[in-house]
Amino acid sequence: MTNDLTIAKALNQALRTAMEEDSKVLLFGEDIGKLGGVFRVTDELHKDFGDHRVLDSPLAESGIVGTAIGLAMRGYRPVLEIQFDGFVFPAFDQIISQLAKVHRRTNGSVKLPITIRIPYGGGIGAVEHHSESPETFFTHIPGLRVLTPSDPQSAYSCLLSAIRSNDPVIFFEPKRRYWDKGFVDRTESPVDPWRARIVRTGSDVTVVAYGPMVKTALQAANASEYSLEVIDLQSLSPLDDRSIADSVERTGRLVIVHEAPGNLGLGAEIAARIGKSCFYTLEAPIERVTGYDIPYPPSKLEEHYLPDHDRILVAVDSAMEA
Amino acid sequence: MTTAPQPQNPAVQLLTPEGELVTHESYSLDLTHAQYKSLYREMVFVRRLDQEATALQRQGELGLWASSLGQEAAQVGSAFALEKNDFAFPTYREHGVAWMRGVDPMKIMEVYRGISNGGWDPLEHRCNSYTIVIGNQVLNGVGYAMGCTLDQSEDAVITYFGDGATAQGDVNEGFVFASTFDAPVVFFCQNNQWAISQPSEKFVKTPIYKRADGFGFPGVLVDGNDILAVIAVTKAALDRARSGAGPTLIEAFTYRMGAHTTSDDPTRYRHENDLQNWKLRDPIERLKVMLARNGIADRNFFDAIDIDADAWAHTLRAAVRSMGEPAPESIFDNVYADSHEALDAQRAAFLDYHEGFADSGVQS
Ligand SMILES: Cc1ncc(C[n+]2csc(CCOP(=O)(O)OP(=O)(O)O)c2C)c(N)n1
Ligand SMILES: [Mg+2]
Numbered sequence: 001m002t003n004d005l006t007i008a009k010a011l012n013q014a015l016r017t018a019m020e021e022d023s024k025v026l027l028f029g030e031d032i033g034k035l036g037g038v039f040r041v042t043d044e045l046h047k048d049f050g051d052h053r054v055l056d057s058p059l060a061e062s063g064i065v066g067t068a069i070g071l072a073m074r075g076y077r078p079v080l081e082i083q084f085d086g087f088v089f090p091a092f093d094q095i096i097s098q099l100a101k102v103h104r105r106t107n108g109s110v111k112l113p114i115t116i117r118i119p120y121g122g123g124i125g126a127v128e129h130h131s132e133s134p135e136t137f138f139t140h141i142p143g144l145r146v147l148t149p150s151d152p153q154s155a156y157s158c159l160l161s162a163i164r165s166n167d168p169v170i171f172f173e174p175k176r177r178y179w180d181k182g183f184v185d186r187t188e189s190p191v192d193p194w195r196a197r198i199v200r201t202g203s204d205v206t207v208v209a210y211g212p213m214v215k216t217a218l219q220a221a222n223a224s225e226y227s228l229e230v231i232d233l234q235s236l237s238p239l240d241d242r243s244i245a246d247s248v249e250r251t252g253r254l255v256i257v258h259e260a261p262g263n264l265g266l267g268a269e270i271a272a273r274i275g276k277s278c279f280y281t282l283e284a285p286i287e288r289v290t291g292y293d294i295p296y297p298p299s300k301l302e303e304h305y306l307p308d309h310d311r312i313l314v315a316v317d318s319a320m321e322a
Numbered sequence: 323m324t325t326a327p328q329p330q331n332p333a334v335q336l337l338t339p340e341g342e343l344v345t346h347e348s349y350s351l352d353l354t355h356a357q358y359k360s361l362y363r364e365m366v367f368v369r370r371l372d373q374e375a376t377a378l379q380r381q382g383e384l385g386l387w388a389s390s391l392g393q394e395a396a397q398v399g400s401a402f403a404l405e406k407n408d409f410a411f412p413t414y415r416e417h418g419v420a421w422m423r424g425v426d427p428m429k430i431m432e433v434y435r436g437i438s439n440g441g442w443d444p445l446e447h448r449c450n451s452y453t454i455v456i457g458n459q460v461l462n463g464v465g466y467a468m469g470c471t472l473d474q475s476e477d478a479v480i481t482y483f484g485d486g487a488t489a490q491g492d493v494n495e496g497f498v499f500a501s502t503f504d505a506p507v508v509f510f511c512q513n514n515q516w517a518i519s520q521p522s523e524k525f526v527k528t529p530i531y532k533r534a535d536g537f538g539f540p541g542v543l544v545d546g547n548d549i550l551a552v553i554a555v556t557k558a559a560l561d562r563a564r565s566g567a568g569p570t571l572i573e574a575f576t577y578r579m580g581a582h583t584t585s586d587d588p589t590r591y592r593h594e595n596d597l598q599n600w601k602l603r604d605p606i607e608r609l610k611v612m613l614a615r616n617g618i619a620d621r622n623f624f625d626a627i628d629i630d631a632d633a634w635a636h637t638l639r640a641a642v643r644s645m646g647e648p649a650p651e652s653i654f655d656n657v658y659a660d661s662h663e664a665l666d667a668q669r670a671a672f673l674d675y676h677e678g679f680a681d682s683g684v685q686s
Contacts, residue, residue, distance in 0.1 A: 030518070031518045031519045031520060033519070034519055034590060034591045035518065035519035035590050035591055036590070038585070038586075056519075056520055056524075058486075058489035059456055059487060059489045059490060059517050059520070060490050060491060063489065086454075086455065087455060089455075090455075090457075090490065090492070125385045126385065126386070127385065127433070127434070127436070127439075128439045128454055129454050129455055292654070292668055292672070293657075293664070293665060293668060294653055294665070295439075295657065297653040298436045298437055298438055299436030300435065300436040301436075301437075301647075301648065301652070301653050302436075304653055304672075310679070311675075314675070
C-alpha cells in the first residue's frame with residue numbers, strides 16, 4: 001500500500017497502525033478526541049477507537065505524563081500529545097525525575113514504553129511559546145530517546161518505531177512541515193529511524209540537519225554551486241555519529257543546521273564528536289547554522305531568527321574557502 | 323479573621339438577563355447614573371475592539387486573536403472593582419481587563435500581530451503582560467500579593483484564569499500559597515464553559531468555586547454576565563484581601579461566545595443551540611435594558627456610543643494596518659538586564675551579515 005500523504009496524515013496513519021496492532025496502545029492528551037488535536041494528527045481516531053483508546057486529558061501536562069507513567073506500569077503503551085513545544089515544561093519534572101529513570105532505578109523491571117509527541121519549531125507565525133525548539137533539554141537526559149522526522153515517510157516510520165520502543169521516546173514533530181506531502185510506503189519500514197539517512201548525496205560538504213531544517217538544507221543544496229551531501233539525523237538521541245563521520249570522511253567538510261539556539265545545542269555535540277573522529281580528514285573548521293541565543297522572537301521577526309538557505313550557503317562557502 | 327460567607331447557589335445576581343434589578347442578601351452595589359452609563363460604554367467599546375480584531379485577523383493583519391466576546395461583564399466588571407494601585411494578572415483573553423487598566427489597545431494588537439511578546443509595560447498599568455502558558459500567572463500574582471503584605475500596603479491583586487486552567491498544578495499551588503500566607507489576592511476564574519474543545523463539566527465534577535473550601539478560603543459563584551454582581555462580588559473580595567483576611571475564589575459563570583481563537587473550529591465539538599441560549603444572557607444587552615427601563619439613558623445615548631465606537635474602530639483599523647515593524651536586530655534586545663558580551667558579539671555579527679547582503683544587492 002503506497003500513496004502520497006502529508007506529514008500530519010502520515011503520523012495519523014502510524015498511530016492507527018500502532019493502535020490496530022497492539023490493543024494496549026492508547027492516546028492521551030489535550031483536545032485529541034473529537035477535535036482531533038489542534039493539528040488534526042489524531043483526526044478520526046477517537047471516532048474509530050472510542051473513549052478507552054483515545055482519552056482527552058484535563059489541561060495539565062504534568063498530569064498527562066505523570067499518569068501515563070502509571071498507565072505504563074499497568075501494561076499500557078501510552079502515546080501522549082503535548083499541544084505545543086512551549087507547553088511541555090509543566091511536565092518536565094515527571095519526564096526527568098521519573099520517566100527517564102524508572103527503568104534504571106528498578107533494575108530493568110519496570111519498562112516505560114511511552115511516546116511523547118510534541119509539535120515543535122517555528123515558521124508558522126504563531127504567538128509566544130508556540131515556536132520553540134526544546135529538543136536539547138531532552139537529548140541531554142540519559143534514559144530518554146529522542147526522534148524527529150522530516151518528511152512523510154520518516155514521520156510514519158519514526159512514529160511507529162517510537163511507539164514500539166520499550167524506552168520512553170520524546171517525539172518532535174516539525175510543525176511547519178505538517179502539510180508537506182510525500183510518498184509513504186507502509187508495507188514495510190524502508191527507513192530505520194535510529195539511523196541518520198542521507199537524503200541527498202554530494203561530495204564537497206556534508207550538511208547535517210534534522211526535523212524542519214532538512215527541507216531548508218535541501219533547498220540550500222539545490223541552490224549551491226557546490227555538491228552538498230545532506231544528512232537527516234532522525235534520531236537525536238542516540239546520535240548516529242558513525243553515519244555522519246562516514247560522510248565527512250568523504251567530503252572533509254561539515255555544516256550543522258538547527259533551529260534551536262546554538263549555545264550548547266546539538267551542533268556543539270556533533271562538532272565535538274566529529275572533530276575528534278574525523279580530525280585528520282577535516283579540511284575546514286566545522287560550521288554551525290543555528291537559531292541565535294535569544295528567546296524565540298515575535299512572529300513578525302521570526303524570519304530573521306530562523307536559519308534559511310542563505311545562511312546555510314554562507315556557511316558552506318566559508319567551509320569551502322577555509 | 324472574618325469567616326467565609328457561605329457559597330451562594332445559584333450564582334449571585336443583581337441584574338437579571340431580562341434587565342431587571344434584583345436584590346441579594348449579601349451583596350449590593352451603589353453606583354451613580356454616570357457610572358452605570360460609563361460601564362455600558364466600556365463594554366460596548368471592548369466588544370467593538372474584539373470584533374475589529376477578529377476582522378483584522380481574517381484580513382491577515384493579525385496572526386491570531388483570542389475573542390473576549392460574551393465575557394465583557396466579567397472582565398470589565400472585575401477590573402472596575404480594582405483600585406489604581408492594585409495589580410491584575412490576566413491570561414491572553416482579558417482584553418476587557420487590559421482596557422480598563424488603561425492599556426492602549428494598539429499594544430494588545432502588537433502582541434497578536436506578532437510584533438511584541440508583551441506589548442505594554444506591566445508596571446506602568448499595573449496589569450501584567452498576557453500569559454499564554456496556562457496557569458503560570460496565578461503563582462506570579464500570588465507572589466506579588468505576598469509582597470503587598472510584606473510591604474504592609476493596602477494593595478491587592480486579582481489573577482485571572484479559565485475553567486480549563488483549574489486542572490494545572492500552578493493554579494492549585496497558587497491556592498495553597500495564598501492560603502498559607504493570607505495573600506491579598508482574588509482568584510477570578512471565568513468559567514466560560516470551554517477549554518478549547520473540552521466542556522468544563524467534563525473535568526469540573528464539583529463547582530469550581532466550591533474548591534476554595536478545601537484550600538481554606540471562601541469561594542463565590544457569580545453570574546459572570548451580570549456586570550453589577552461581578553463588581554459587587556469582586557469589591558467584597560478585594561476588601562477582604564485588603565483587610566488581611568486572605569484570598570477569595572470567584573467563579574464567574576459565563577460563556578465563550580466565539581471560537582477558542584481564530585485558529586479554532588468549534589463546529590467540530592459544540593452545538594449551535596448553546597450559543598443561541600447564551601445570546602439571551604448577553605451582558606451588554608441586559609445593562610442596556612436596565613438603563614432604558616429606569617430612565618437612566620435613552621436612545622440618543624446608545625446611538626451616540628455606537629457612533630463613537632464605530633469611529634474609534636475605524637481609527638484602530640487604520641492604525642493597525644499602518645503599524646511599523648521593529649528593526650530586525652531588535653530580536654537581541656532586552657534578553658538580559660545587564661550587558662552581555664557574547665550576545666553583543668552575536669548582534670554585531672548579525673548586523674554584519676545583513677549588511678553584506680545589502681551591499682551585494684541580494685535580498686536576505
Ligand atoms: C500549559 C499549557 N498547555 C496548553 C496550552 C494550550 N491552550 C491554550 S488555551 C487552552 C484552553 C484554556 O482553557 P481555559 O483555561 O478554560 O481558558 P479559556 O481559553 O477558555 O479562556 C489550551 C489547552 C497552553 N496555552 N498552556
Ligand atoms: Mg474556558
